[in-house]
Amino acid sequence: MLRSYDxxxxxxxxxxRVTLAVASAEDMEVLRCVAMAREEGICDALLVGDPSKIGPMAKExxxxxxxxxxxxxxxxAAVTAANEVREGRAQVLMKGLVNTSDFMRGVLNPDKGLRTGSLISHLSVFQIPGEDRLVFHTDGGINIAPDLEAKRGILRNALSALWALGYERPNVAVLCANEQVNPKMQATVDAAALVEEWGRGEFGSCVMEGPIALDVAISPEAAHHKGIESRISGQVDLFLMPNIETGNVAGKSLIYYAKAxxxxxxxxxxxxxxLTSRAETARGKLYSIAMACLVSQGAR
Structure with missing residues (x-):
């Protein structure tokens, strides 16, 4: 279990040592994060982009x-940077001053990119004041309204990352508005299907519950008051969000209200x-680099 970014x-x-390939690296904020990562001793980097612009920034x-x-x-540059990772000269790819759609096209380039055939998804990590563990959310950044098959892919991606991070049997909450399966609430139907598949061993080493509401997932007291027996209440590592809106709102609520x-x-x-937001802090970008490096190390 990971308890902090430290x-x-x-x-x-x-x-x-891990090497980071930065696509279109002529961005002072991105290069500042690269400098912080080097100072922290977590990675080397190779920069792809316009040397006439990168040079002065790098010197500074x-x-x-x-x-x-x-x-x-x-x-x-996105294709070139992705190819550096593909060829093993770097182990982590980072977006610089390039449009996100162009960057992702480079990632998925059939000849030089990093396509695997798996669904692409986003994993958020939160260090929440007062909590004794890092918490993972997926997917609040890429997949808008995932159907059951997409949720399978999102789960597999996230579980592979957590296993690489050292979680042997992570606790997974498939979030919904309540714990009852309701045909009018597709998220509850999907959650029940995923948990049934987990019971057949289709997701590997983890403990999965759902449909489960956020209060029950977080609070054993809430589970007790609602008469729900849960093996993971208060000990959830990974929260699977029903859609991008839920993931986005949950994440931003943690950041802006809970100061995560x-x-x-x-x-x-x-x-x-x-692939970080422009609004992300320098420390947040550093921690994103660190998490990616740790996943890369664990996957070797």
Missing amino acids: QVLDRVRSGG LGLSDLPVIADPDPAS QMAGLVLGAKAPIV
Whole structure:
């Protein structure tokens, strides 16, 4: 179990050096995060983009020794950076100053990208003040209204990441508005189907419950008051969201009301991908890099 981002940083440092490939690296905020990651001792980096723009920024940040691959066109730089990961010269891919759709097209390029055939999904990580563990949410960033098959893919991606992070048997809550299966609430039908499949061993090593409401998943007291017996209440590692709205609102509520620190990564490709929001703090971006590095180390 991971209890804090400090623990994540410590584990990455002891797990062997990881190289980060940055697509369209001519972005001061991204390069500042790369500099922080190097100072923390968690990764090296190679930069892809316009050398005439990257050079002065890198010099200012003490990154002049990093290799720069010249590819001034942002869309092309995304393909080039993805190919560096594909060829094993880097282990983690990070988005720089490139449009997200162009970046993802580079990731999924059939010849040079990181396509695996798996669904691409987003995993959010939260360190919440007062809590004794990191908490994982999926998917509040990519898949808008996943059907049952998409939820299977999202779950498999997230579980693979948690296993790589050292969780041998993570607790998974398939979130819904309540615990009753209601044909008018598709999320409850999907949750029951996923838990039935888990019972047949289709999701590997984890403990899964659903449909389960957020209060029951978080609070053993709430479970007791509602007369619900749960093996995971108060000990959930991974929350599977029914749709992107729920994931987005839940995540932002933790950040802005509970003052949680978020990290995030994109899963389902041949390597972890760091794709952060412009609104994300520098520390948040650093922690996203660290989580991606730790997943990469654990997947080797």
